[in-house]
Amino acid sequence: MHKSLPFRSALLSLVLLALFLAFWEGLNIVPRDTAPQSEYELLMGGASQEARVPPPSAVFSLALAELGNPFYDAGPNDKGIGIQLGYSIYRVLTGFLLAALVAIPIGFLVGMSPLMHKALNPFIQVLRPISPLAWMPLALFIIQDSEASAIFVIFICSIWPMLTNTAFGVSNVRQDWINVARTHELGPLKTAFQVILPAAAPTILTGMRISVGIAWLVIVAAEMLVGGTGIGYYVWNEWNNLDLASVIFSILMIGIVGMLLDMALGTVSRLVAYEE
Secondary structure (H helix, E strand, C coil): CCCCHHHHHHHHHHHHHHHHHHHHHHHCCCCCCCCCCCHHHHHCCCHHHCCCCCCHHHHHHHHHHHHHCCCCECCCCCECHHHHHHHHHHHHHHHHHHHHHHHHHHHHHHHHCHHHHHHHHHHHHHHCCCCHHHHHHHHHHHHCCHHHHHHHHHHHHHHHHHHHHHHHHHHCCCHHHHHHHHHCCCCHHHHHHHHHHHHHHHHHHHHHHHHHHHHHHHHHHHHHHHCCCCHHHHHHHHHHCCCHHHHHHHHHHHHHHHHHHHHHHHHHHHHHCCCC
């Protein structure tokens, strides 16, 4: 029976996932002790109790428990995964939206004006390659607030893809369309909003999609540094507790939330896409 490509690809993904989990589970079977244990080994829990990566069944059990009550709050170092992810998403979206407010107008300016492009390009080329986390010590010193510093790091890492993509999209709008706007005697603002912005929107959204992906990557590292709350702090805290099942579970949650953020902006990108 002929099946569609999405069905077959989904089926193949499930088979590969099942094989991977079975292989992972099989690697974590605790070997039987072939020799009698010494008194010291018995005192320490036995030689077979050496540190191991937890099997997927242990991670799955933990995931069920965590997702069953994701918003519990038992103190500063014991909060549910929903609260931790909520803090991280709040920081990412705040820094991301602030960056959009700055990057898109400047990108428009750079894309529409060759003079501004030549004047601002050296600053962009120098600042863009700097690692966002390199700004963290300076941000902590100047802002003196870990929460605001984490948001600033998201802001500074989000701004460059949006700015450069906006400038590229604006500068590559077809000259014919701008000439038509001139023949209809549209002013600069009307030309910008009614002709250039719709034409450049797919490129701008691509830059925003890249930015939110980078922001989600950076927030984990930033929260490991600033501490407090957030999924990055959660990962680091569970590592300090030597709870590898929680570390693996939180890594999976980071991947799922990152995928959902990318899918959301991908959906918006498709809404503004057009065909000539």
